[in-house]
Amino acid sequence: MIALLLFYPYSGAAGRLDEADEYQAKTALLYNFAKLVTWPEDAFGAADAPFVFAILGSNPFGRSMQLIEGKRMHGRPIEVRHYPTVADFKSCQVLFCSPKDLQKLKDQHPEQLRQGHVLTVGQKDPFAHNGGILYLTFAEDHLAFVINLGAARRTGLDISASLLSLALDVIETDED
Amino acid sequence: MITSLCRRAWLFALAIALAWPATPANAQKPPTDLTELNIEEILSLRINRQGLKRWSAGYRFVYAKFDGYRDGTDNLNLPDVLGRPSAAAYQDGPFDPDLKAEIIPGYTANTYPVTPTVITQQAHLFDISYHLNKKLTLGLLLPFISQSSNHESIVPNFAEFNITSSGLGDISVSASYLAWQRDKGHLVANLGLKLPTGSIDELGPTPRDPNNDTLLPYTMQIGSGTFDFEPSLAYGNNSGQWHYGARTYATLRLGSNAHDYTLGNRFGLNTSLRTDRFSWVNPFVGLGFQSSGEIRGVDNDLKVPLRKIGSEGPVSDENGNPVFETTTDAAGHTVPVMVFPAPVTNPALFGGQELALSLGGKIALREGMALQIRYDIPIYQDLNGPQPKEVAHFDLGWTWTF
Numbered sequence: 001m002i003a004l005l006l007f008y009p010y011s012g013a014a015g016r017l018d019e020a021d022e023y024q025a026k027t028a029l030l031y032n033f034a035k036l037v038t039w040p041e042d043a044f045g046a047a048d049a050p051f052v053f054a055i056l057g058s059n060p061f062g063r064s065m066q067l068i069e070g071k072r073m074h075g076r077p078i079e080v081r082h083y084p085t086v087a088d089f090k091s092c093q094v095l096f097c098s099p100k101d102l103q104k105l106k107d108q109h110p111e112q113l114r115q116g117h118v119l120t121v122g123q124k125d126p127f128a129h130n131g132g133i134l135y136l137t138f139a140e141d142h143l144a145f146v147i148n149l150g151a152a153r154r155t156g157l158d159i160s161a162s163l164l165s166l167a168l169d170v171i172e173t174d175e176d
Numbered sequence: 177m178i179t180s181l182c183r184r185a186w187l188f189a190l191a192i193a194l195a196w197p198a199t200p201a202n203a204q205k206p207p208t209d210l211t212e213l214n215i216e217e218i219l220s221l222r223i224n225r226q227g228l229k230r231w232s233a234g235y236r237f238v239y240a241k242f243d244g245y246r247d248g249t250d251n252l253n254l255p256d257v258l259g260r261p262s263a264a265a266y267q268d269g270p271f272d273p274d275l276k277a278e279i280i281p282g283y284t285a286n287t288y289p290v291t292p293t294v295i296t297q298q299a300h301l302f303d304i305s306y307h308l309n310k311k312l313t314l315g316l317l318l319p320f321i322s323q324s325s326n327h328e329s330i331v332p333n334f335a336e337f338n339i340t341s342s343g344l345g346d347i348s349v350s351a352s353y354l355a356w357q358r359d360k361g362h363l364v365a366n367l368g369l370k371l372p373t374g375s376i377d378e379l380g381p382t383p384r385d386p387n388n389d390t391l392l393p394y395t396m397q398i399g400s401g402t403f404d405f406e407p408s409l410a411y412g413n414n415s416g417q418w419h420y421g422a423r424t425y426a427t428l429r430l431g432s433n434a435h436d437y438t439l440g441n442r443f444g445l446n447t448s449l450r451t452d453r454f455s456w457v458n459p460f461v462g463l464g465f466q467s468s469g470e471i472r473g474v475d476n477d478l479k480v481p482l483r484k485i486g487s488e489g490p491v492s493d494e495n496g497n498p499v500f501e502t503t504t505d506a507a508g509h510t511v512p513v514m515v516f517p518a519p520v521t522n523p524a525l526f527g528g529q530e531l532a533l534s535l536g537g538k539i540a541l542r543e544g545m546a547l548q549i550r551y552d553i554p555i556y557q558d559l560n561g562p563q564p565k566e567v568a569h570f571d572l573g574w575t576w577t578f
Contacts, residue, residue: 022223028210029218036215058542067209100455125452126417141222141310166215 025143026136027064030121033134033145034073034094038158043093043117050079054092057084057101060123096121099130106131117156128171133157137168144168232305232313236573240566242295245519246528247561257519257562258328259287288562290329290383290518295395295564298322299345311354319345321374321398327518331383339380339392346374346399348406361413368406370427374399376435384517391477393520394439395564401433419450419458432473440469440527448534462534464552470560471523478521519562528559532569544577 030053044051051073055061065080072078083089086104095118097105102120105113113120120127121134128135128148133155135146150172152159164170210218245252298321305315322342329335350368357363375398379389408425427442448462519525536550552569559565 024210025218025221025223028213029215031211032213032215032218068211071211103455125414138223143219143221143223163215166219 021064023061023064024067026123027061027067029136029143029145030094030096031068031071031073033121033163034119036160036163037119037152038160039074039093039117040156042115043156044076045091049076051076052079052081052092053094054081054083054089054096056086056089056095056097056105058098061096091116092118094119094121098122099124099127099132102127102130102132114155119152119155119157129173131173139168146171148173230307232303232307232575232577234301234303234305234573234575236299236301236303236571238297238299238301238572239568239570240297241568242297242564243293243567244565245291245562246557246559246565247563249556249558250561251565252562254291254293254328257287257291259289259330288518288522289331290327290334291562292395292518292520292564293326293328295325296323313352315348315350315352315368317348317350319347319374321345323396323398325396325520329383329518331386333386334383337381337383339382339396341375341378341380341392341396341398343375343378343398344373346370346372346404350406360415361411364410364412366406366408366410368408370400370404370406372399372401372403372433374401376401376433382517391475393478393518394437394471394475394523394526395520400429400439401435402438403430404428405430417452419452420448422447435475435477437471437473437475437523439471442466442468446534450538456539458538458540460534460536460538462536464532464534465530467529468527470525470527474523520564525560525563528557528561528563530554530558530566531556536571546575548573548575 034051034053053065053068055065059082068078069080070078081090081092086101086108089105089109089112091112097120099122102122112118119134120132121136122128122132123136125135125137128146128151131148131151133148133151135148137144137146145167146169147159147164147167148171149159149164210221213221245254245257300320300322301317302320303315303317305313307313320343322340324338324340326338327334327336329337348368348370350366352364352366355363355365378392378397380392380396382390382392384390405428406425407428408423410421410423412419412421423446425442425444425446429438429441432438444464444466446462446464448460450458450460452458532552532554534550534552536548539547539549541547548571550571550573552571554566554569557565
């Protein structure tokens with residue numbers, strides 16, 4: 001009887017071709033976000049500088065980000081970096097971090113965030129309300145996102161109308 | 177004893193088997209490189225939110241202290257509960273509290289020759305959960321219980337004594353289901369089954385037999401001895417930086433245990449309000465109400481046979497079985513009188529209603545790992561007494577999702 005219970009089949013996932021891994025889908029979403037955002041040319045420093053996706057702090061993506069490494073974004077090769085702590089932070093174009101680390105960054109590297117034109121992305125409430133630009137969330141079983149348009153403008157990023165039209169919500173906070 | 181151990185081993189194996197997840201070996205995965213999809217296609221994908229985190233593990237340390245007594249909503253002190261009649265009062269006639277009140281001024285139905293003074297309970301709870309999918313989660317909980325109780329009594333050589341018990345408690349298996357979810361609110365239904373793996377045979381030194389260990393009272397046993405059904409329903413709502421929720425639960429005892437008694441059923445409602453306004457800690461406040469019933473049945477090993485205190489031993493019949501004093505109730509039934517030496521051996525003196533205020537905080541240690549501290553302050557206790565009253569309840573928990 002015990003053996004029967006141990007190997008009792010689990011039918012929940014069988015045949016669910018439309019069910020995607022959360023962080024593989026989020027990686028693809030970040031990749032597509034970047035396509036629909038325009039960075040000022042001075043965001044890259046050099047003509048041959050890579051387009052950098054970075055994760056600050058713990059990395060919930062696992063190895064999913066490797067899927068975009070080596071692809072090209074806005075004519076530049078994509079590079080994926082991991083900064084374990086705020087002290088390790090260097091320039092990047094897209095930064096995934098927690099609200100707590102975002103606050104530390106704003107305290108410790110305020111100019112680097114703005115002048116570096118960093119698109120900040122987070123998935124913990126209240127990321128967008130605390131000055132983050134893109135907040136990843138869920139609507140039922142599907143990914144959704146909220147854009148803080150005010151924060152994007154202050155960072156010098158131009159977000160396309162088509163991206164705004166797909167957002168669950170677009171907010172405009174006055175200050176970071 | 178061997179039979180009891182075998183039974184517990186079987187129940188332990190059953191618990192693990194019930195909670196063990198089956199491997200979704202034939203689950204089909206979508207293509208792993210989703211970057212070729214456009215945003216609309218990605219947003220239309222159904223997401224497996226536990227894709228990387230199917231397991232949760234946790235540890236909780238719970239400490240509770242009981243000091244003093246409560247009868248209804250009245251506080252009682254030791255002199256109100258510990259009976260101090262002279263030895264002569266025990267020597268003749270039925271042990272009828274009303275009759276004794278005439279013989280011994282100050283003696284009441286609430287006084288007992290033995291009573292606990294301070295009881296402490298510690299529980300180490302280890303749990304592991306497996307998320308079968310985003311709606312269904314299976315769980316297994318292993319409790320290790322440790323208890324200590326100081327007593328005072330009027331029995332010679334037992335004026336003050338301490339009894340302890342410890343061991344594996346009742347293992348729980350559970351299944352929880354995300355029954356409803358909207359943008360901010362969700363409802364989770366949980367069905368749990370507690371298995372009688374905890375001992376109800378704990379022995380220790382008590383005044384009932386100065387020369388041998390005897391069965392400890394209900395409070396000092398580790399388990400319920402019965403299969404217990406534990407349904408619960410929880411609602412949660414996340415509104416920006418504020419989270420509030422309520423959970424109603426029940427513990428329903430199924431049948432009687434091997435000692436012919438059943439602990440009281442329990443019903444409760446917890447509410448909580450938590451904020452994420454602070455970066456390093458999420459403080460919360462809550463109210464918890466619980467109602468529990470008295471014990472049904474009686475453990476005959478906890479009764480005191482007819483005896484003459486201070487002289488002869490228990491009175492036995494011709495077959496050596498102990499003889500209990502009896503009387504006849506209004507319905508004409510023969511019932512025992514004054515067979516309980518202590519309030520914690522009287523099945524009628526269990527249960528009641530309690531309301532507590534909870535204060536605490538949740539601290540995120542790192543992604544998927546959190547520490548939670550909670551302190552409960554009893555603010556209302558209406559107990560079937562005299563019954564030891566709870567004065568402190570502390571809960572420290574650690575959870576890890578991976």
